[in-house]
Amino acid sequence: MQLGNRIRRNPRLLLKAVRDAPATLVELNRLYHTRRSDRDYNQNGIDVFEQDWDNLVILDACRYDYFAESTEFEGPVERRVSRGAASREFITGNFSNRALHDVVYVSGNRWFLELREFINAEVHAYRDVERDFYVSRLDGDKRDVGYVPHPETVLDSAVEAAEEFPEKRLIIHLMQPHKPYLGPKSDRFTYDGGLRSTMAASGADIETLREAYRDTLEITLDLVESTLDALDGRTVITSDHGELLGERLRPIPVRWYGHREGVYVPELVEVPWQVVKEGPRREISADPPERMPEVDEETVEDTLRTLGYVP
Structure with missing residues (x-):
């Protein structure tokens, strides 16, 4: 209808x-x-702010099954359901109508910047990380600003934020394992908007895609591990949503790549939840928010468009 x-x-x-x-x-x-549903997100998903953490590391587009196979951190990997099958739903479902003045958000994902006024959301401080990971496009050119931040850049910014805001909960939102990929198979892809378009432009097969995704995840997890000593308190790794890597949807079995809002199949909404460090807990306090960074709206939309989120 x-x-x-x-x-x-x-x-x-x-x-x-x-x-x-x-x-x-x-x-x-x-x-x-x-x-x-008459809501803008998956109502069956968890509220991340009702969970117990001091540092929440969000891996963008990270599936539960790939994470469970790749993590080398000790402790159980729980299967959680996200409020989003894509970042916009995750942000809307978790941040809407909240004054999170005890939270500092260090992000390589710009959906919070795009949505914050619409969803009436505040955090104490927001750090928009430099886009420094350049990749080739179909025309062979590289953008004046990086496509996404490299995970090491986001983690360095997070360490600085942890030192600057020792009494705040810290969200660290990495763009990986979302494309563009890291590792030996990254040069097999020519990035063109969404993952489906990228696959068509690259001519790569499904197995190459899945290997590149797994490599990117493992490289990112190694970098996260090297950062943990600089983060006190309880650190949890999770994801905003999963990723379709050539699987067929349900109930209509069409093959798809990437992620799509409102398609709540396990590959997109089942995400990992693993406590990777238990340290002395911080004394958390809420304080009036800082002024949000001045980021040009066109720049934000360009970033989201290049990633395949905005047509």
Whole structure:
């Protein structure tokens, strides 16, 4: 019914459906998964701010199953359900209508900047990390600003924030294992918006994609491990959402790559939750927020568009 109403309001959608049948089937899957919901996120997911942590390391687009196979940290890896199948849903579902004045957010993901006024959300301080990881595009050029921050850059910024704000909870949002990839297979990809477009532009097969994703995750986890000594308190690693690496959706079994809001299949909403360090707990306090950084809205949208989030 929803899709029929959309087509009546915009007949061009029917032409698009004919030209790109897989995308239409993904939309039908989304309508199936959200048919009983009037919310902008997955209501079955956990509220991360009701969990026990001093430092929350968020790996972007990290699946539970790949993490459980790759982590070398001691302790159990719990399977949690995220409030988002994509970053926008995760941010909306966890931050909306909250004054989180005891939280400092160090982020390589710019969705909080894009949404904060719309969702009425505040944190004590926000650190937007420099985009310093350059990658080639289809035209062979490189952006004036980096595509995403390298994980080491985000972690260095997080260590600085931990020293600057010793009485705050710290969120460290890394862009990896989301593309662009790290490691020996990274040069097999020509990045073009979303992962589906990247796969088409690159000509890479599914196995190469999955190996590149796993390599990126393992490299990132090694860098996180090297940072833990600088973070006191209780540190947890989790993810905002998962990633489809050529699996078929449900209930309509179309093959897909990347992530899509409102498609609540296990590959997209099942995320890891692992306590990776238990140290002396910090005394947490809430204080009036700092002024948000001045980041040009066009720059934010350009970043999200390059990553495939904004058409």
